Amino acid sequence: MNSNRPIGVFDSGIGGLTVVHALRRLLPGESLVYLGDTARVPYGTKSHATIERYTLQAGAILQRYDPKLLVIACNTASAHGLPALQAAATCPVLGVIEPGAELAAKVQGPVGVMGTLATVQSGAYETAIRRRMPGAEIHSLACPLLVSLAEEGWLDDPITTEICQRYLKQLPDAVKTIVLGCTHYPVLRPSLDRARPGTTWIDSGDVTARAVDALLENSLGYRTESSAGPLRVLFTDAGTRLKEVGSRFLGESLEAVELVEL
Ligand code: DGL
Numbered sequence: 001m002n003s004n005r006p007i008g009v010f011d012s013g014i015g016g017l018t019v020v021h022a023l024r025r026l027l028p029g030e031s032l033v034y035l036g037d038t039a040r041v042p043y044g045t046k047s048h049a050t051i052e053r054y055t056l057q058a059g060a061i062l063q064r065y066d067p068k069l070l071v072i073a074c075n076t077a078s079a080h081g082l083p084a085l086q087a088a089a090t091c092p093v094l095g096v097i098e099p100g101a102e103l104a105a106k107v108q109g110p111v112g113v114m115g116t117l118a119t120v121q122s123g124a125y126e127t128a129i130r131r132r133m134p135g136a137e138i139h140s141l142a143c144p145l146l147v148s149l150a151e152e153g154w155l156d157d158p159i160t161t162e163i164c165q166r167y168l169k170q171l172p173d174a175v176k177t178i179v180l181g182c183t184h185y186p187v188l189r190p191s192l193d194r195a196r197p198g199t200t201w202i203d204s205g206d207v208t209a210r211a212v213d214a215l216l217e218n219s220l221g222y223r224t225e226s227s228a229g230p231l232r233v234l235f236t237d238a239g240t241r242l243k244e245v246g247s248r249f250l251g252e253s254l255e256a257v258e259l260v261e262l
Contacts (some may be wrong), residue, residue, distance in 0.1 A: 001068065003221025006031040006232075007212065008062035008070045010055070013041030014242065015147070015183030016073030017249035019096065020231065022205035023071075024252075026213055029222065030229040033065045036246075037262065039237035042147060043076040044116025044182070051118060055081025057262045059089055061234070067091055068220045071212060075181045075204060076116050079124035092215065099211040100179050100204040101128030107177045107200075110137035114167070115181035117142040125181055139175055143167045147184045151245055156190035164188070164195035180204060187249060233257045 009020055013036050020034050035058055037043075043051050055077045062070055070093045072078045072085065078095030086093045104111045104125070113125040120142040129136050145163055154160045171178070179202040180186055186203045193199070216222050223229060235242065235257055246254040 001221065003068060003216075004031070004223050004225055005066050005068040006033045008065060008067035009034045009073050010058045010062060010070065010077065011036050011072075011074040011183055012043040012054075012077060013038045014246045014249050015150070017246055017254070018183055018186045019071065019073035019205040019208055021249070021251040022203070022209035023212060024229070024231070026209040027216070027222075028229055029225070030216075031223055032229060033062060033067065033232045033234065035062055035234045035260070036236070038235045038239065038242065039262075042116070043074060044118045044144065044147065046118060048080045048118075048122070051077055051080035052084050054262070055085050056088055059085040059093070061260055061262060063089060063091075065232075069094065069212065069215060071208065072096065073205070073208070074183055076118045079115075079119045079122040092220070094208070094211060094215065096183075096204040096208045097124050097128050097181070099207040100181060100202055101125055101132065102211075103202050103207050104138075104177070104179050105129045105132035105136060109177075110139060110172065110175045112168075112171045112175040112178035113138060113140045113181045114143050114146075114178060114185060115140070116147070117144055119181055125179060139171050141167055141170055143182070143185075146188060147182065150184035150187050150249075153245065153248060154191075155187050155248075160188060160191040161194045164191050168192075168196045176200060177202065184249075234260045236260060236262055
């Protein structure tokens with residue numbers, strides 16, 4: 001097996017660039033191909049069958065780049081499309097929910113999970129956490145407005161803080177650890193911190209990057225070329241603010257993007 005092959009990363013849109021950011025920080029030598037389905041985002045309001053179908057289509061595009069690993073960076077697509085893509089793909093496929101659940105299951109006391117409506121309705125985090133910690137107390141919260149606020153760039157803003165407070169006050173005070181179960185939420189950390197000070201946030205991007213690292217170390221192998229890992233970015237639609245907003249999620253300037261059709 002050639003360990004210099006890229007890692008394919010898929011998301012419903014630009015949010016998964018937060019996972020790319022975490023991957024590039026931890027594994028700067030890896031070659032990455034990112035596909036964001038910007039033409040059809042959001043997935044978080046769609047049905048199981050649609051999300052599963054979209055995930056399979058995105059996986060098929062990324063397979064063209066002969067990846068050594070596929071990462072579903074999107075929580076919603078991980079919740080609804082992971083088993084189908086694992087069955088269809090010719091390489092291993094990792095979603096963001098299992099790594100997040102792994103960390104959440106180690107928490108003493110109740111845990112909160114924030115996500116899109118489709119992620120929360122799937123119960124995927126509860127299932128994954130309780131598989132590791134039966135009887136865990138989990139409080140899930142759909143926060144549909146937060147995706148738009150993140151895309152608008154209102155990251156550290158009184159209105160965002162107020163909306164976060166309104167969502168988060170639905171959780172019992174005893175919840176001190178909350179999983180950010182959506183690609184868009186890590187960029188909202190300033191407002192989230194202000195809305196619920198003293199909370200430990202589990203960033204699914206960071207934990208997924210660590211899970212990828214473990215997979216490379218244990219079986220798939222690291223890229224051996226000495227040059228910095230290239231990043232290729234594919235979108236299904238390139239709207240006018242794509243580069244500006246995408247750069248915010250990526251944490252670096254988003255240069256060349258390519259358009260693909262699913
Ligand atoms: N990428 C999605 C997620 O992580 C958020 C955006 C969407 O609804 O498609 O759940």
